Amino acid sequence: MDNMPVCHVCGITLTPQSVYKTSNSSCFFECPVCGRYEVGRDKMFSDFDMNHLASFLFYNAYKDEPGKDEKRYHALFRTEKDEGSVFVDKSMVESWYPKTFAERVDKILLYLGNHIRHIGQAISLSARETYSLLFIDRYENNDSARDEEDCNNEVKYFLDSLVDGKYISYSFVTEEARMIYVQISPAGYSRIDELQKNTGHGRDVFVAMKYGDKTKSLRESIRAGIEKAGYHAVFDDEVEHNAYITPEMFKHIRDSKFVIAELTHSNNGAYLEEGYAMGLGKQVIQICQNEVQIHFDTAQKNTLRWKNESDIPDILEKRIRATID
Template sequence: MSIKVGDKCLICGDRAEVYSTNDINYKFIECNNCGRVNYNTYDFNSSYKIDKDILASYLYYNGKIDKLIEDEHHYDFIGSQKKFEEDIKIYPYAKYISKEECIAWYPKSFSEKVDVILIGFAKLLKFDGCPITFTDGQLLSALFIKRYNKDNIETSLNERNLQLKFILIYLEDNSYIKSMDQNNIMLLPNALSRIDKLQKDIALNSKYVFVAMSFAPEMSEVRMAIRSAIEQSGYIPRIMDEIEHNHQIVPEMLYEIRNSSFVIAELTGHNNGAYFEAGYALGLGKEVVHICKKDVFGTDGHFDVKQVNTILWENTEDLNFRLRKRIEATIM
């Protein structure tokens, strides 16, 4: 049984519901800015130390507004891989958030921040000209406002307002937005044309790698090996557990493939979805890296892919190593 143990988000510091979990080191957070998060409070202070401002903006853009499905079982997991591998067997909708992924995603320059902000606004746009409404906390996450200073102490209201003013004035001066009032923003045609141009460039410079694979529980270690190979090569894995779970090919998945730099297709489980997604990516002219467990491939690898140069792995360590080498050799 989970019990409510707090009303302040452990990440963004805004009002939120915080619950106990069956593991003393983990708290479950329901936050209007960060979404639904199972959060390792112990690791955060030790091995998983990451800037909470980075985490808050990451969760807002990738968990809160970019959630692929509305489901009460969906949540972002921030903690140890070992614990996640246990969790995913019970909660197949959980999504693992790695520190490396947050840092790789976080915009590196002011101009990159503006790009992320405008694309995020566009996702919230119901129709052209419709005002977009934010709570105060959502605006802080969306506009990359620093909530904490170097010593991890919360910034003052005045410091936050100065930052807000700075970015809002820039967006207005460039005719990207019109602030209707404190919490309502209108996206202007100039922003929409910048977004159009950006979206054309995104696939070319994408940091994302789409992973097509089976999500059967016995594949969780394989998934972790693939994930870390991608991250170690400086890319961000996009693994569509939630969608795959419904055995549907949905528009969001096709969108993810289009926006990926390349695709990895894991074929051990003879997952029909993986063959479909690999084919779709090939049709778009994207590089597809096939991987398959050696003894499975030897006996019954699918005929059409037998000619393709497939990475045949023996164990997850071997898989991680060879996948990294392949990415470095052929993609980078």
């Protein structure tokens, strides 16, 4: 047992075959909880918050699934060598991580809804998966393990509060292994429906930006990035309506899976559209040219900065794959 490798993110023991050196400077992990990821060997997890990273990888894990030829994996350091690598850095994890109790609950319910195939079925989760699912901190000060009883009390508190909200029911399969069965209750399904109402399930992505001849090439770069990620870009300038907001535009935003806001030109319409999308609970990816100052209310939000328009397709594709898919 002593020589068995462990996943440094979630703490689970791995088989020797699931950890291997990919080069002198990198190491690949195949974890049943966190999915596939690659780290640099000298600065393995650099400045990540390990508790947040554990949940991020679990929720967004790339794993082998029956009938799906999945080649992607998370790269936790910058590497351009492989098609399948999806780069993740600290700011991406932090912008994804839930900020409030209510957001935590919503993310958990959506995860359960996506992973329980038929109504009334249960999902079984190991102790490590449960920690990641419920956003339970495993580490104190980002390195030493937190007291396990403390963690398990938080698990129980959280599960019980979801039961109190009538969102789920659960039972321990075996108390010792801390494996649980979770079922979604009717109120949980209603909440999931409500959350999904505001989330277009299609592949449409609304792009909020300044329209016109001067931004035509910028627009094409954004379109290319969206298409590379497998989505369809929707631009709202077919009709001339610069001076007023159309109901069609709001509908486009409502029907979009997520929204891209290009803020380089400080376009008021783009800020308004972003705000509307955020109010609907949609994810917004902000992009902006390097060095252009953006409005302070949105400046704290993680923004994808670009230097040349020709860089946009690649960086945008990677961001979409890492945060939306």
